[in-house]
Structure formats: structure tokens, C-alpha cells
Amino acid sequence: IEAGDSAALRACVAELHEADLGDLIGALEPDDRVRLVELTGRDFDFSALNEVDESVREEILDELPPETVAEGVRELESDDAVELLETLDEAEQEEILEKLPMRERVALERSLLYPENSAGRRMQTEFIAVPQDFTVGQAIDYMRETPDLPDRFYEIYVVDKDQHWQGAISLDVLLRARRPVALAELTDEDRRRVSVLEDQEEVARMFGKYNLVAAPVLDTQDRLVGVITVDDVVDVIEEEADEDLKALGGVTSDEELSDTVFTIARARFNWLLVNLATAFLASSVLGLFEGQLEKMVALAVLAPIVASQGGNAATQTMTVAVRALATRELGSSNAWRVVMREGLVGLVNGLAFAVITGIAAVAWFKIPGLGIVIGLAIICNLVAGALGGILIPMALERVRADPAVASGTFVTTVTDVVGFFSFLGIATLWFGLR
Amino acid sequence: IEAGDSAALRACVAELHEADLGDLIGALEPDDRVRLVELTGRDFDFSALNEVDESVREEILDELPPETVAEGVRELESDDAVELLETLDEAEQEEILEKLPMRERVALERSLLYPENSAGRRMQTEFIAVPQDFTVGQAIDYMRETPDLPDRFYEIYVVDKDQHWQGAISLDVLLRARRPVALAELTDEDRRRVSVLEDQEEVARMFGKYNLVAAPVLDTQDRLVGVITVDDVVDVIEEEADEDLKALGGVTSDEELSDTVFTIARARFNWLLVNLATAFLASSVLGLFEGQLEKMVALAVLAPIVASQGGNAATQTMTVAVRALATRELGSSNAWRVVMREGLVGLVNGLAFAVITGIAAVAWFKIPGLGIVIGLAIICNLVAGALGGILIPMALERVRADPAVASGTFVTTVTDVVGFFSFLGIATLWFGLR
Known part of the structure; x- marks a missing residue:
């Protein structure tokens, strides 16, 4: 196909949904991607570029002449255009914006001025606004006569003469009303709305909670400036879930499957370096007890079990805490109840595993006291892990750091240090080592 | 408010959105929850119960008389009704279904027959279907005259006389068309559709990819039986993200913030038990080298660093792999490229950390050979971790297990065992211990 048969390609591309076209681009070799865009010319739907990985998008946009872009x-639509332009640096954006007609250019420039991840960036500026004194018939006629409507819309908005938002009317309500009815009778003034500066995560939460399909976006003077639709919100929800998951796994959220080995290795290096530092910190606790380890090598063999068990219990608590903080289920109103509960869960499982591990340790090394020592250490470490697992994310949220990103390191450091220290400390006392 | 002032409560509850009412119920004491439902009687919107945690919902439904429920x-709406009934066991479902009018009962029973997590369970059976030969005007009149329409709808469907699905028409298209136009001209026959038996995760992926707001649900004979709307899909996406995140953290997905200490402790116990077994397995590798550990206690102090560094690198890879498998970005077409890439990333970071760790180890213990030994072990373990982190989730996906749930244990077992074995094995050879 890449032999340059432009007509066949055009026909083929024109039939594809933008999402499938995106998949196709992703599967092609880098050189063929640009050729595909060039060969299909005006039949190429640029929104397909928003469906591919960011690194691929950047690569293609860099190769194409600014006129084509x-x-x-x-x-x-304006929201897709903004998403595409966001990929480029400012000079490149400027170059492309210059080639656009005045009106579109100004609209896009204004959207790009809003902070990243704000509702203003996500909204589309194409929407249907009708004056308050219209009837249903007038509104329908207006929609039939205006050629330049958004591709898809689910509700229309009522505004006063200064573009101040007055309310919303869903299309199904409009369809069921008779033509002479005044819009004022149908207008829902309590419809949820969004401010341009609101964080997209907050917007997504609102859509999810109130089952919205679209929401009007208002500027600081309550003027209607755009609309956010649920398909953008679905993307936001997926992005946020992706971010939290990757952050907990120690991966930066912008890592993509199409990145090169070195890009990835470099991005993951930092997290591993932090981990190395904490691992040395934990091992320095072992170093404090070198004498005891030499005298009773069983301690060296068992110490990692205490640390690992605490680390896993802490990770469970932390996962729940990070998720509950992200969904706002955990807040100041129930914080202490949840902390208490996690502490108790740590204690209950600590007791259970103290018995199991204790018996296993005695069976292995035939040193009776070892069971009691490791049991006590397990209890200490599971309680410490539980408290660390809940308090550390909460503290990070307090200081406005992202709990998903940083919690992991701190939490496992706590359980490694407490695990090694409690186990070897209790062993020193119990066996009178030193 | 809980003093029994029913009139004031009714007024207050009637004004609240179901989601806010759900929040209110969640914040009340258990006894007050049932009283709230009883006091507000017919003003209570049962869909609010779908907004609270499942354990709370179960508790309230158990307390209420079946007539009230x-x-x-x-x-x-049928999808909310099914969601509510799913909470109950079969006998209780039966008891409530018996009290419903024949038609609703049959519809609900049929929905409950579809497998859990299928599109059939999620769909609502209220939708608008019109015959092929209608005009726009007839369709609009039909909608105006039928009182029993769904609360909210975004498109209507065209069916033949046997209810076979013929296509969809979005409301905005309908609104913009003139009354005499035949529906056949507006019908989109290629609209994405869903089979009743399809998995809800698959449906969510389709909605996300093609930016859908609603999709018709067809039975095995292509008859239109329901419609899935995007608000249900948003819930599915959130649930799935929640599941993956919790599974990676070793927590079962049905754990909720309102569960009791013992419920939680028991649910987390299993995972910790599995981890304990693998921790003993890893420690048994240390046990193999007891003699060497006694002779050179520095090995006991440094071994956890090798294991931890490998474990973290493997977790990074695993997180990316699990996420890519869940979003279908990773499939058989790019599997080997991704495996190669992860292996190389492991090698690159392995080399980097071999140098750093080696220098740190020599600086700490002043044993020159130790740097080389720990460096080689780090390289082995980071490569092993990278390969384990990608191959284990892929293998689990192959055998149709959920990679998010089980990968963690296997992967860290690999890095613990390989880490301890390579470090102590290389040390034994290098220093001629034993």
C-alpha cells in the first residue's frame, strides 16, 4: 500500500473511524506514518493523531510542513485542535497559528492560555447558545439554518444578551416540547456547570457523580465560553487512573509503549536511585547489628522475611489509602476512623502472622526463642506498616504532594527499618547477644 | 433531624440529587440510615442506594420491608433496578420481584439472567424504537405522545417489525431535519453496537475508543433489547481502574472503606500468606549460604539491597505491562518488541546501578572485590526482574488469569531468589568461600 497509490489510500482512510486510523498509524513504521498523511492529503482526519502515543504524534507533526498541519x-473541533497543538513547543504553535484565519486563531490562542489540565483546555468552544426569549420553534429553526454547528451535541444553552449563562435544555426535552412553548419554561437553571479554571480531575469527578453527558464551561464573569463533553471526561478518567497506577509502580505517567530504550531507562532511573538510597539506609540498620549476625546467622536469613511481610501489609494499606484519597472517599471527616481501623487490621494480621512465622522459624532453625523474637518483630512491623501506609499518603496529600508518587518509597523504608531494627533489637535483648 | 420530622425530611431529600443523597446516607449512623428511608417514604429516591458502598446498601435493603423495596x-430505570437487586441473594430478589407488576418483573428477571459483568446486566431496557417507514415528524409526535419514555436519551433506534435493529439516529440529527423527511434517510446503519453477552470491560473500551454516548444492545438474533449509556460506562471504567490498582497492591477489589476491621483483615490475610510463603522461599536461598554469611557478614548486610533493587525495577516493568495488557496496547503483534525493549532497559539500568552500588559497597566495607560481586549481581537481577516483570503478566494473560492480581507475588519471588542466589553465588566463587 505504501507504494504511493494515493487514490486507493484516500478511499481506504476516508472510510476508517479516526480511532482505527490512529491504530493503523501506530502500527506503521515511522517513515510510513508521515508518508500516509502526505499521500492522503485533505482526506486525512487530523483527529486520528490524538489517538496515537504522544511521542508518535510529535514525530509526525515535526515532519509535516506547517501549512499541512x-x-x-x-x-x-476546538478541543481536538488544542490537544494537537499542546504537543508542540511554543515556536511551532505560533508558526501554525499564524496560518489560521483570524477568528479560529484567537479562539485557539485563548484556549491555550488556560492552565494545563484545566477545564478551559479541555472544553470545545463550539456550542449552541440561544437567547432567553426564543421559543422551541425558533431554537429548532436556528439549529436547522446554522450550518456551522458542532458535530455532535446533547444540550443547548440559554444565555442573556451579554452571553451570561442562564440554563440548559437537553435535546430530548426540546424534542418533546411543542414549537410555541417558550424556552424559559424548559430551562434547567440548576444544571451543574464548570469554571474554566477548574481542574480536569475535579470535572471528571463531577461527571461521574452526577452522570452528566455535557456541562457548560463559564468564565469568571459567568459567561458561557465552552462546553465539556463526556468523551473528554472518559479520557481524563483513564489518564488519571493510569497516572495513579503507574505512580504507585514507580513509573512516570508519560512513559509510553513506543518510547525508546534510553528514554525509558532514564525515566525509571530516578525512582530506582531513590530506592537504592533507602535500601542502603535499611541495610545500615543491619550493619548496626553485624556482631549479632555473625554470632547467629539465622537472624540474617530471617530478617528479610520480617521486612517483606511488613512491606506487603503496608503496601495494601497504602493502595487503599491512595485510591480513597484520589476518589475523595477519604477526607478529614473520616480520617481518624480509617487510621484507627488500619492500625487494628495491622494488629490483627500481625498477631496471626506472628504465630505462623514463629512456628515456621522454630521448625527451621530449632532455636525455641527465635519464634517469640520473630513473632514480636512481625507484630511491631505490621502495625508500623499499617500506620505508615495510611499516615504517609495523608501527610503527603496535606502538603499537596501527590500521594501516589511518593508514598511507596517512604512506606517501604519505614517497614524495612522498623522490621530490621525490631527483629535484631529484640533478638539482642532476648538472647543476650553482644 | 432524626427526631422524626418526616415532612421536613421529605422536603430536604426531594431537593437533593441522588448522588448527594447517597453521600448523606453514607455519612449517617447505620440505624439512622434505615429510619431516613422509612421516614421519607415515597419521596426517597432508591437510586441513591446505588451511590453508597455495597455493604451499606445490603444492610439497608435487609432492614427494609420487601414491600417498600x-x-x-x-x-x-431498569439498569438501576438491576444494580440494586444484584446486591441481594436469590431468595430476597424473588421476594421483591413477586411484588412487582408482571411486565416489569419479567423484564428484570430477564436482565438478571445475563451473566454478571455482561452488557445485558448493565443495559437499560427503556429505549425509543421507531419503525423504518416513519418520517421525522411521526417520530417526534410519537415521542411527544408517549408518556413512558426513558428519563434521558441521546439517540433513537430504527427497527423492523420483528424488532431487528436497523440503525440509529442521534437527537441532534433528528432536530435539524425537517418533519417530512423519511427516517431512512437519516439512519446511521454503521453505528457501533453491543451484544448482550459482551463483557462490560470490552464495552467500556469501545465507548472510550469511539467516543460514544450510547450504544444499542442486541440479542443473538440482532433484535434490539436495550441500550447502554455512557454514565454506566464511566462507572465501569472507574471500577476496572480500581480493580487493577488494588490488585497490584494486593487488596481485593471489593474492599470498601466502610468494611469492618475483621472483614478487611481476613480479606488481606490470604495475600500476606502467599507473600510469607515466597519470603520463606527467598530466605531459604540465604539459608543455602549460611556458611558464607558467617564468614563474611557484609554479604548478609548487602544482600537485601540486591533483592530490593531488582524488585523495584521488576515492579516498574510489571506495572507498565499490566496496564498495557488491560488497555490492549500490548498484544501478540508487539509482544516480542516490548519484551526485548524491557530486557534492554533492565540491562542499561543494571549497568548504571552496578557501578553506583559497587562503589558504595566498597566505600562502606573496604573490601575491593565486593564492588565487582555486587555489581554483577545487580546486573543479573535487573535483567531477570525486567524479563520476569514482562513475561509473567503476559503468561498469566495467556492462561486467562488476571495479570494484575497474581503478577506481584511471582515477580518479586523471582527477584528475591535471583538476587540472593546471584549475589551469594558470585561471592562464593570470587572470594573462594566455603
């Missing part, structure tokens, strides 16, 4: 951007 | 269920 500007042409493609013109065809897009 | 049946009354509440009648008012709900």
Missing part, C-alpha cells in the same frame, strides 16, 4: 487543524 | 424498585 494548519490545514488539518482548521478541520478539527 | 419493591415500591422503590418500580420507580427506577
Whole structure:
């Protein structure tokens, strides 16, 4: 197909949904991607580029002449256009914006001025606003006569003469009403709305909670400036879930499957370096007890079990805590109840595993006291892990750090240090070593 | 408020959105929850119960008389009703279904027959279907005259006389068309559709990919039986993200913030028990080298560093792999490229940390050979971790196990065992211990 048969390609590409076209681009070799865009020319739907990995998108946009990109951007809805332009640096953005007609250019520039991850960046500026004194018939006629409507819409908005938002009317309500009815009778003034500066995560939470399909976006003077639709919100929810998951796993959220080995290795290096530092810290606790380890080598063999068991219990607590903080289920109102509960869960499982581990340790090394020592250490470490697992994410949230990113290191450091220290400390006392 | 002032409560509850009412119920003491439902009687919106944790929902439904529940269920849309009934066991479901009118009862029973997590369970059976030969005007009149329409809808469906699905028409398209236009001209026959038996995760992926707001659900004979709307899909996406995140953290997905200490402790116990077994396995590797550990206690102090560094690198790889498998970004077409890439990332970071750790180890213990030994072990373990982190989730996916649930244990077992064995094995050879 890549033999340059432009007509066949055009026909094929024109039939594809943008998402499938995106998949196709992702599967092609890098050189063929740009050729595909060039060969299909005006039939290429640039929104497909928003469906591919960011590194691929950047690569393609860098290769294409700015005229072609500007042409493609013109065809897009404003939110897709903004998403595409976000990939580029400011100079490149400028170059493309210059080639657009005045009106579209100003609209896009304004959208790009809003902070990243704000509702203003996500919204589309194409929407249907009708004056308060219209009837249903007038509104329908207006929609039939205006050619330049958004591709897809689910509700229309009522505004006063200064564009101040007055309320929303869903299409199904409009359809069921008779033509002479005044819009004022149908308008829902309590509809949830969004401020341009609101964080997209907050917006997604609102959509999820109230089952919205679209929400009007208002500026600081309550003027209607755009609309956010649920398909953007679905993307946000997926992104946020992705971020939390990757952050807990020690991976940066912008890592993509199409990145090169060195990009990935470099991005993961930092996290591993932090981990190395904490691992040395934990081992320095072992170093404090070198004498005891030499005298009773069973301690060296068993110490990692105490640390690992505490680390896993702490990770369970931390996972629940990070998730509950992200969904706002955990807040100041129930914080202490949850902390108490996690502490108790740690204690209950600590007792259970103290018995199991104690018996196993005695069976292995035939040293009776060892069971009691490791049991006590397990209890200490599971309680410490539980408290660390809940308090550390909460503290990070307090100081406005992302709990998902940083909790892991701190929490396992706590359980490694407490695990080694309690086990070897109790052993020193019990066996009178030193 | 709980002093029994029913009128004031009714007024207050009637004004609240179901999601806010759900929050209110969650914040109340258990006894007050049932009283709230009883006091507000017919003003209570049962869909609020779908907004609270499952354990709370179960508790309330168990306390209420079946008549009250049946009354509440009648008012709900079919998908909300099914969600509510799912909470109950079969005998209780039966008791409530018996009290419903024949038609609703049959519809609900049929929905409950579909497998859990299938599209059939999630769909609502209220939808608008019109015959092929209608005009736009006829369709609009039909909607105006039928009182029993769904609360909210975004598209209507065209069916033949045997209820076979023919296509969909979005409301905005319908609104913009003139009354005499035949529906056949507007019908989109290629609209994405869903089979009743399809997994809800698959449905969510389709909605996300193609930016859908609603999709018709067809039975095995292509008859239209329901519609899935995007608000249900948003819930599914959140649930799935929740499941993956919790599974990676070793927590079962049905754990909720309102569960009791013992419920939680018991649920987490199993995972910790598995971890304990693997920790003993790893320590038994240390046990093999007891003699060497006694002769050179520095090995006991440093061994956890090798294991921990490998474990963290493996967790990074595993997180990416699990996520990519869940989003279908990783499949058989790019599997080997990704495996190769992860192996190389492991090698690159292995080399980097071999140098750093080696220098640190020599600086600490002043034994020159130790740097080389720990460096080689780190390289082995990071490569092993990378391969384990990608191959284990892929293998689990192959045998249809959930990679998110089981990968963690296997992967860290690999890095603990390989870490201890390579470090102590290389040390034995290098220093001629034994």
C-alpha cells in the first residue's frame, strides 16, 4: 500500500473511524506514518493523531510542513485542535497559528492560555447558545439554518444578551416540547456547570457523580465560553487512573509503549536511585547489628522475611489509602476512623502472622526463642506498616504532594527499618547477644 | 433531624440529587440510615442506594420491608433496578420481584439472567424504537405522545417489525431535519453496537475508543433489547481502574472503606500468606549460604539491597505491562518488541546501578572485590526482574488469569531468589568461600 497509490489510500482512510486510523498509524513504521498523511492529503482526519502515543504524534507533526498541519487543524473541533497543538513547543504553535484565519486563531490562542489540565483546555468552544426569549420553534429553526454547528451535541444553552449563562435544555426535552412553548419554561437553571479554571480531575469527578453527558464551561464573569463533553471526561478518567497506577509502580505517567530504550531507562532511573538510597539506609540498620549476625546467622536469613511481610501489609494499606484519597472517599471527616481501623487490621494480621512465622522459624532453625523474637518483630512491623501506609499518603496529600508518587518509597523504608531494627533489637535483648 | 420530622425530611431529600443523597446516607449512623428511608417514604429516591458502598446498601435493603423495596424498585430505570437487586441473594430478589407488576418483573428477571459483568446486566431496557417507514415528524409526535419514555436519551433506534435493529439516529440529527423527511434517510446503519453477552470491560473500551454516548444492545438474533449509556460506562471504567490498582497492591477489589476491621483483615490475610510463603522461599536461598554469611557478614548486610533493587525495577516493568495488557496496547503483534525493549532497559539500568552500588559497597566495607560481586549481581537481577516483570503478566494473560492480581507475588519471588542466589553465588566463587 505504501507504494504511493494515493487514490486507493484516500478511499481506504476516508472510510476508517479516526480511532482505527490512529491504530493503523501506530502500527506503521515511522517513515510510513508521515508518508500516509502526505499521500492522503485533505482526506486525512487530523483527529486520528490524538489517538496515537504522544511521542508518535510529535514525530509526525515535526515532519509535516506547517501549512499541512494548519490545514488539518482548521478541520478539527476546538478541543481536538488544542490537544494537537499542546504537543508542540511554543515556536511551532505560533508558526501554525499564524496560518489560521483570524477568528479560529484567537479562539485557539485563548484556549491555550488556560492552565494545563484545566477545564478551559479541555472544553470545545463550539456550542449552541440561544437567547432567553426564543421559543422551541425558533431554537429548532436556528439549529436547522446554522450550518456551522458542532458535530455532535446533547444540550443547548440559554444565555442573556451579554452571553451570561442562564440554563440548559437537553435535546430530548426540546424534542418533546411543542414549537410555541417558550424556552424559559424548559430551562434547567440548576444544571451543574464548570469554571474554566477548574481542574480536569475535579470535572471528571463531577461527571461521574452526577452522570452528566455535557456541562457548560463559564468564565469568571459567568459567561458561557465552552462546553465539556463526556468523551473528554472518559479520557481524563483513564489518564488519571493510569497516572495513579503507574505512580504507585514507580513509573512516570508519560512513559509510553513506543518510547525508546534510553528514554525509558532514564525515566525509571530516578525512582530506582531513590530506592537504592533507602535500601542502603535499611541495610545500615543491619550493619548496626553485624556482631549479632555473625554470632547467629539465622537472624540474617530471617530478617528479610520480617521486612517483606511488613512491606506487603503496608503496601495494601497504602493502595487503599491512595485510591480513597484520589476518589475523595477519604477526607478529614473520616480520617481518624480509617487510621484507627488500619492500625487494628495491622494488629490483627500481625498477631496471626506472628504465630505462623514463629512456628515456621522454630521448625527451621530449632532455636525455641527465635519464634517469640520473630513473632514480636512481625507484630511491631505490621502495625508500623499499617500506620505508615495510611499516615504517609495523608501527610503527603496535606502538603499537596501527590500521594501516589511518593508514598511507596517512604512506606517501604519505614517497614524495612522498623522490621530490621525490631527483629535484631529484640533478638539482642532476648538472647543476650553482644 | 432524626427526631422524626418526616415532612421536613421529605422536603430536604426531594431537593437533593441522588448522588448527594447517597453521600448523606453514607455519612449517617447505620440505624439512622434505615429510619431516613422509612421516614421519607415515597419521596426517597432508591437510586441513591446505588451511590453508597455495597455493604451499606445490603444492610439497608435487609432492614427494609420487601414491600417498600419493591415500591422503590418500580420507580427506577431498569439498569438501576438491576444494580440494586444484584446486591441481594436469590431468595430476597424473588421476594421483591413477586411484588412487582408482571411486565416489569419479567423484564428484570430477564436482565438478571445475563451473566454478571455482561452488557445485558448493565443495559437499560427503556429505549425509543421507531419503525423504518416513519418520517421525522411521526417520530417526534410519537415521542411527544408517549408518556413512558426513558428519563434521558441521546439517540433513537430504527427497527423492523420483528424488532431487528436497523440503525440509529442521534437527537441532534433528528432536530435539524425537517418533519417530512423519511427516517431512512437519516439512519446511521454503521453505528457501533453491543451484544448482550459482551463483557462490560470490552464495552467500556469501545465507548472510550469511539467516543460514544450510547450504544444499542442486541440479542443473538440482532433484535434490539436495550441500550447502554455512557454514565454506566464511566462507572465501569472507574471500577476496572480500581480493580487493577488494588490488585497490584494486593487488596481485593471489593474492599470498601466502610468494611469492618475483621472483614478487611481476613480479606488481606490470604495475600500476606502467599507473600510469607515466597519470603520463606527467598530466605531459604540465604539459608543455602549460611556458611558464607558467617564468614563474611557484609554479604548478609548487602544482600537485601540486591533483592530490593531488582524488585523495584521488576515492579516498574510489571506495572507498565499490566496496564498495557488491560488497555490492549500490548498484544501478540508487539509482544516480542516490548519484551526485548524491557530486557534492554533492565540491562542499561543494571549497568548504571552496578557501578553506583559497587562503589558504595566498597566505600562502606573496604573490601575491593565486593564492588565487582555486587555489581554483577545487580546486573543479573535487573535483567531477570525486567524479563520476569514482562513475561509473567503476559503468561498469566495467556492462561486467562488476571495479570494484575497474581503478577506481584511471582515477580518479586523471582527477584528475591535471583538476587540472593546471584549475589551469594558470585561471592562464593570470587572470594573462594566455603
